[in-house]
Amino acid sequence: MLENTQYTEDNIRSLDWKEHIRMRPGMYIGKLGDGSSADDGIYILLKEVIDNCIDEFVMGSGKTIEIGIRDNxxxxxDYGRGIPLGKVVDVVSKMNTGGKYDSRAFKKSVGLNGVGTKAVNALSSFFKVESSRENKLKTAEFTQGNLVAxxxxxxxxxxKGTKVSFIPDEEIFKKYKYRNEYVERMLKNYVYLNPGLTIIFNGEKFHSENGxxxxxxxxxxxxxxxxxIIHLKGEDIEVAITHSKTQYSEEYHSFVNGQNTTQGGTHQAAFREAIVKTVRDYYGKSYEASDIRKSIISAIAIKVMEPVFESQTKTKLGSTEMGGELxxxxxxxxxFVGTQLDNFLHKNPDTAEKLQRKIMQAERERKELSGIRKLARDRAKKASLHNKKLRDCRVHLGDSKNERCLESTLFITEGDSASGSITKSRDVNTQAVxxxxxxxxxxxxxxxKIVYENEEFNLLQAALNIEESIEDLRYNKIVIATDADVDGMHIRLLLITFFLQFxxxxxKENHLFILQTPLFRVRNKKNTYYCYSNEEKQEAMEKVGSNPEITRFKGLGEISPDEFKHFIGQDIRLEPVMLDKSMSIESLLEFYMGKNTPDRQEFIINNLRVELDLIEDI
Known part of the structure; x- marks a missing residue:
């Protein structure tokens, strides 16, 4: 029988604003992360500060934003109006304080909750705000949300304008680092959505005139x-549409009030529906929706009064209303699409003809694949009943009401030994194998056709749930977990080729990663260090002192489940797979995976690095 515990006034505790943010950061900025993923908390902190600068630009004040990130x-x-001097401290340290509650000033603002910079302040070891207006400068400094100066x-x-400086707190964000690729992508989205705005990041200028x-x-x-590209603009809406010659699946970039809704929502669903209806009406043919949308590359941005999102990080729109009398x-x-796209196709018959040819090509390909696709689906259904390849987790990306949905991860492993170690040490709620x-x-x-004919590709496609589009993707992160040897590298390359090809x-949406696993274990009777490079091994040896025991891990199967839990848990190290925009996917695959052997041999020879220390340890 449970012992009775006293329940008195002493049990009731009220947290002040900064304590609550620091105790429950996920409520305000989503997951924490180390910066290896585009939706990690450190980027949300940056975004919250920039959003205020964007609101100034939208209100017609300040056409340039300067951003610098060095050593975190x-x-x-910004060069906007500047925070009213008497409210500088309140705006960054008092919850539910901000100009965005006055709808006269911010009708369709990015954020409306009065939390943004307060969360940045509370989660930073150093936070400084400077506001200059009316030839006066007001400055305030904070540490973990506490005013210190x-x-x-x-x-x-x-x-005139506002400058915010901050350092994300290492007590909250462990071993983090900003990746310029993610920051640059965020900044590009800002300038696409705000033509005429200039953002300067570490000296590099970003600007767009055509949205x-x-x-x-x-x-x-x-x-x-x-x-x-078909480019259509209205007062509160902008869309851009084309189709790829080589890409198989659908690709959407969607935004609400400047926020990149990476998980889509009501606006993206309506956009997909509107394209199908308009195309059918224009050509007078009942084409399959999948044929119309196959290979589409498109973007939509809308402005909504007081939008409702399905999560605090605003990645999926839940609003069904535009607001006001709309x-x-x-x-x-x-x-909008029904009128404007129809008008465009009537005025541009050459584009209309090319679009129809693309739809008819998709129709032919679908019919050619229909027989084998049915067989493949039947195989996948049977396999799913006793599928030893997939050990699923409980929470998936589509479970947007579950706060851990963004943690959902699928590890792709080679062989039974590696998958066994991960399976035994994984978090069964969010990690699948x-x-x-x-x-x-x-x-x-x-x-x-090969995706359906090849059992492993077909089962992988089914596990990810991406046959038609990535809108129903089941895992936020797809992690390739292979051995750190030649065979493991080759498997990694073949998997990346599969994803790039199909x-x-x-x-592009930053879902694919490489799992970094330790190369060495350095220990003595008191301490154990796992090292991911020769440099880390040397540092560990100095810490351990004389006679260290050094183990070289050649494969994932050599790492015990008890040890493996350290490498896929809170301290997981992931390397994102990113596309180099200077080279097309086709030319990239042709060079690395095609038959141009002499060119590739020359490239390998010219870029060969020999790690002598590593070879000696092997």
């Missing part, structure tokens, strides 16, 4: 587009 010190400077407004010649049209052009090769989101988008048998096929140059948007 972040500086963001404040000056009275003083005379200044500094241009979402520039987004599609910068992210895709013009040679791969089946027809010129119709629903669905009706508004259907009406898919086990490969041997080396997968080199899928370069093959058609989608599902490139998984890489």
């Amino acid at each position: 010190v972040v500086n963001v400077r 404040e000056n009275e407004p003083e005379d200044t010649t500094r241009r 979402l049209k520039d987004l599609l052009e910068d992210n895709n090769s013009l040679d791969d587009m089946a027809y010129p 119709p629903t989101v669905r009706t508004y988008i259907n009406d 898919f086990s490969l048998r041997g080396k997968p096929l080199n899928s370069y140059g093959m058609t989608k 599902f490139p948007e998984l890489i």
Whole structure:
């Protein structure tokens, strides 16, 4: 029988604003992470500060934003109106305080909860805000949300505007680092959505004049587009549409009030529906929706009054209303696309003809695949009943109401020994394991038919739930976990080829990663260190002192489950797979996976590095 415990006033405790944010950071910025993923908390902190600068630009004040990140010190400077000097401290340290509650000033703001910079302040070991307006400068400094220094407004010649400097707290964000690739992508989205805005990041300038049209052009090769980009703009909506010649699946970039809704939502669903309806009406044919949308590359941005998102990090729109006297989101988008896309196709018959050819090509390919696709689906259904390849988890990316959905991860492993270690040490709630048998096929140059004919590719596609599009992707992170030897590297390359060939948007949307596992274990009777490089091994040997025991791990199967839990838990190290925008996917695959052996041999010879210390340890 449970012992009775006293329940008195002493049991009741009220947390102040900063304590609550620091105790429950996930409520405010989503998951924490170390910076290896684009949705990690350190990028949300940066975004919250930039959002305020964007709101100033939208209100017609300040056309330039300057951002610097060096040694994890972040500086963001705008040339807007500046925070009212008497409210500088309150705006960054009092919950539910901000100008965005006054809808006259911020009708369709990015954020409306009055939390943004307060969360940044509370989760930073150093936070400084400087506001200059009316030739006066007001400064305040904080540590973990506590005010440590404040000056009275003083005379200044500094241009009006606000500067925020902060360092994410290492007590909250463990071993983190900002990756410029993720920051640059975020900043590019800001300029696409705000034509005329200039953002300078570490000296590099980002600017756009053509909005979402520039987004599609910068992210895709013009040679791969089946027809010129269709670019349509209205008062509260902008869309850009084209189709890829080579890509199989659908690709959408969607935004609400400047927020990149990576998980889509009501606006994206309405956009997909509107394209199908308009195309059917224009051509007077009842084409299959999948044929119309196959290979589409598109973007949509809308502005909504007081949007409702399905999570604090605003990655999925839940609103059904545009706000005010406007119709629903669905009706508004259907009406706009129905009118404007139809008008465009009537005025541009050459584009209309190319679009129809693309749809008819998709129709032919679907019919050619229909027989084998049915067989493959039947095989996948049977296999799923006793599928030893997939050991699933409980929480998936689509479970947007579960706060851990962004942690959902699928490890792709080679062989039973490696998958066994991960399976025994994984978090069964958020981590799933898919086990490969041997080396997968080199899928370069093959058609989608191979995905259905090859059992492993078909089962992997089914496990990820990405046959039609990545909108129903079941895992936020797909992690390739192979041995750190030649065979492991080859399997890694073959898997990346598979994703690039058939599902490139998984890489474009930052879902694919490489698991970093330790190469060495250095220990004595008191301490154990796991080392991921020769440099870390040397540091560990110095810490351990004389006669260290050094183990070299050649494969994942050599690492015991008890040890493995350290490498896929809180301290997991992931290397994101990113695309180099200077090279198209086709040319990338042709060079590395095609038959240009002499060119590739020359490249390998010219870039060969020999790690002598590593070889000696092996």
